[in-house]
Amino acid sequence: MEFGPFLLLAVMEGLVGAAVLALTASGLSLVFGVMRVVNVAHGEFFMLGAVAAWFVSQWVPGPPGLAFAVALVACPLLVAGLAALADGLVLKRLAYEPEATIIATIGLLYILQQAALSLYGPEARPVPPPFEARLQLPWFGWSGYKLFVIGAAGAVLAGLWLLLSRSRIGLVMRATQVDRETATAFGIDVDRVYAATFALGAGLAAIAAVLIVPIQQAHYLMGGDPLLLSFIVVVIGGLGSLRGTLVAALLIGLSDGVISTFFEPTLAKILATLLVALVLVFRPQGLFGARA
Amino acid sequence: MRMIALHLAVLAVLAALQFVLPAYHHTNAARIMVLATYAIGFNIAFGYSGLLSLGHALFFAGGMYATGLLVDQGGWQPWLALVAGPLAGGALAAAVGLLALRTAGPxxxxxTLMFAQAFHLAILYWGRFTGGDEGFTLSGAARRIGAFDLADPATRYTAAFLLFGAAMLGCLALARSRTGRVLVAVRENEERTRMLGYDTFRAKLFALALSGLISGAAGATYGLMFGYVGGSFASIQYSILPLIWVLLGGAGTVLGPLLGTALMFYLIDWASSVTTASQFVVGAVLILLVLFAPRGLLGLVRDHAMRRLP
Structure with a gap:
């Protein structure tokens, strides 16, 4: 293939990665923004979404499209419920103290990973895509499903933005983010807001995973890369800034896709980390972060 | 005085143990002492200075790879390479500190987690030199320093003991020194310490570099002692382990790292013999500690019995 079309292919693959990364990282960013909690187990919620989608694809009979639709609704809800449970059982009791919650989410990471290994096994398993479609370009054919992933991720992100900026729930969340105590004084049940935020963050990671799992197989260790990339994105974009997260996700997702296609995925991750070092030197608060 | 006597007594017990332990526990004890040295290094950053790093595997593996590669491919004398390991760990920590200390808190x-992960990926990427995930083994000649052969169990135990003893006494001296008090002040209230005229950035950078140096020394020694250098030592697992050891034993105590490392080592050893799900134990210990005993075992002792335990 010539260079031009090859670059186009790399950019298109990068867009798929960027879309999924934007979903995953916005979950992490939301949780940090509202709760000031760094969720190290975020990648495991992603992995749980993918693994749950595989189970759904085995249990739901009929066409793969039906199983996929069920998975797209049920898996994020399941993962969100689990996250809300973890919030109530552990994080709430730690009073959301930053260091203690990080250590607790590390513990959660080990437990979830071990649970997946014990219940699901060490194999990587494919999940069938909901439909077979082919996008024929003059130079190469492309999976129509990947186009769907980009569109679906964009729709979910638009919904998230509407939820945060237009709805009452979003207003309450933003109020809690700005000042927890004043929010309490105005009668907001902060504990419930936190539980809902943690669940929403985990659910976003699970949606991303259900979308990507027909392209990438489900595996119990698959949470590592999304966690690393989400951290990179959140630091570059500025901790707690959702807009920064989206811009950085596009940037990192695209460059990750292009470098992975031309060179190697490992090199792409190393370069992205070096980019973080540069950002920290020149703008420690991140591209869109407020100065502390 | 009583406190110094207590710490010397612990060292004396460790020195005496090698004559009574059966072979299996003899090897374990040597391993635990080197890993506890790593935990002491971590504790200087986390326990005393309040710097929660999630990337110490970078310094541990950095020291291990520096020494391992120099001996294996650089043809260096083992003793010279063993000096290079800690220096590599300290230099890496200083470089990471210059960047990472521009940020605070989460x-x-x-x-730190990201830099360690990038190092792990770099080891996998340049597998031609590093052996990638599988790593490489060190030849018998690479493990001989003068007349001492680290493959011999008795020599190995002595080497581990000397390393641990030096690190522990160094940590004790630091904890009782002026610098150590400044570090604790930074941990307790950085703003106030700065207001009192201390350069807190320099203090934190010093703590992180020293922490990296000790971690690198532990990594380098571990590689030579057991004759193996591998990518798994750079994985996130090895950044989390010292955190667990220190938390369990008691953060900001001199003896905590040894206690936590030994307990956790045998807990995982026991868990792997009764179940395949040993990671559950690690996760559960972390969550239970942070919920019910955030100061660790020696932290409890300090709160209730010995107020002046360093």
Whole structure:
């Protein structure tokens, strides 16, 4: 293939990665923004979404499209419920103290990973895509499903933005983010807001995973890369800034896709980390972060 | 005085143990002492200075790879390479510190975790030199320093004991020194310490570099002692382990790292013999500690019995 079309292919693959990364990282960013909690187990919620989608694809009979639709609704809800449970059982009791919650989410990471290994096994398993479609370009054919992933991720992100900026729930969340105590004084049940935020963050990671799992197989260790990339994105974009997260996700997702296609995925991750070092030197608060 | 006597007594017990332990526990004890040295290094950053790094595997593996590669491919004398390991760990920590200490709190944890992950990926990427995930073994000649052969169990135990003893006494001296008090002040209230005229950035950078140096020394020694250098030592697992050891034993105590490392080592050893799900134990210990005993075992002792335990 010539260079031009090859670059186009790399950019298109990068867009798929960027879309999924934007979903995953916005979950992490939301949780940090509202709760000031760094969720190290975020990648495991992603992995749980993918693994749950595989189970759904085995249990739901009929066409793969039906199983996929069920998975797209049920898996994020399941993962969100689990996250809300973890919030109530552990994080709430730690009073959301930053260091203690990080250590607790590390513990959660080990437990979830071990649970997946014990219940699901060490194999990587494919999940069938909901439909077979082919996008024929003059130079190469492309999976129509990947186009769907980009569109679906964009729709979910638009919904998230509407939820945060237009709805009452979003207003309450933003109020809690700005000042927890004043929010309490105005009668907001902060504990419930936190539980809902943690669940929403985990659910976003699970949606991303259900979308990507027909392209990438489900595996119990698959949470590592999304966690690393989400951290990179959140630091570059500025901790707690959702807009920064989206811009950085596009940037990192695209460059990750292009470098992975031309060179190697490992090199792409190393370069992205070096980019973080540069950002920290020149703008420690991140591209869109407020100065502390 | 009583406190110094207590610490010397612990060292004396460790020195005496090698004559009574059966072979299996003899090897374990040597391993535990080197890993506890790593935990002491971690504790200087986390326990005394309040710097929660999630990327110490970078310094541990950095020291291990520096020594391992120099001996294996650089043709260096083992003793010279063993000196290079800690220096590599300290230099890496200083470089990471210059960047990561520009951030504080959660961002610091994320950034250290990321740098360590990048190092792990780099080891996998340049597998031609590093052996990638499988790593490489060190030849018998690479493990001989003068007349001492680290493959011999008795020599190995002595080497581990000397390393641990030096690190522990160094940590004790630091904890009782002026610098150590400044570090604790930074941990307790950085703003106030800065207001009192201390350069807190320099203090934190010093703590992180020293922590990296000790971690690198532990990594380098571990590689030579057991004759193996591998990518798994750079994985996130090895950044989390010292955190667990220190938390369990008691953060900001001199003896905590040894206690935590030994307990956790045998807990995992026992868990792997009764179940395949040993990671459950690690996760559960972390969550239970942070919920019910955030100061660790020696932290409890300090709160209730010995107020002046360093």
């Amino acid at each position: 961002a610091f944890m994320i950034v």
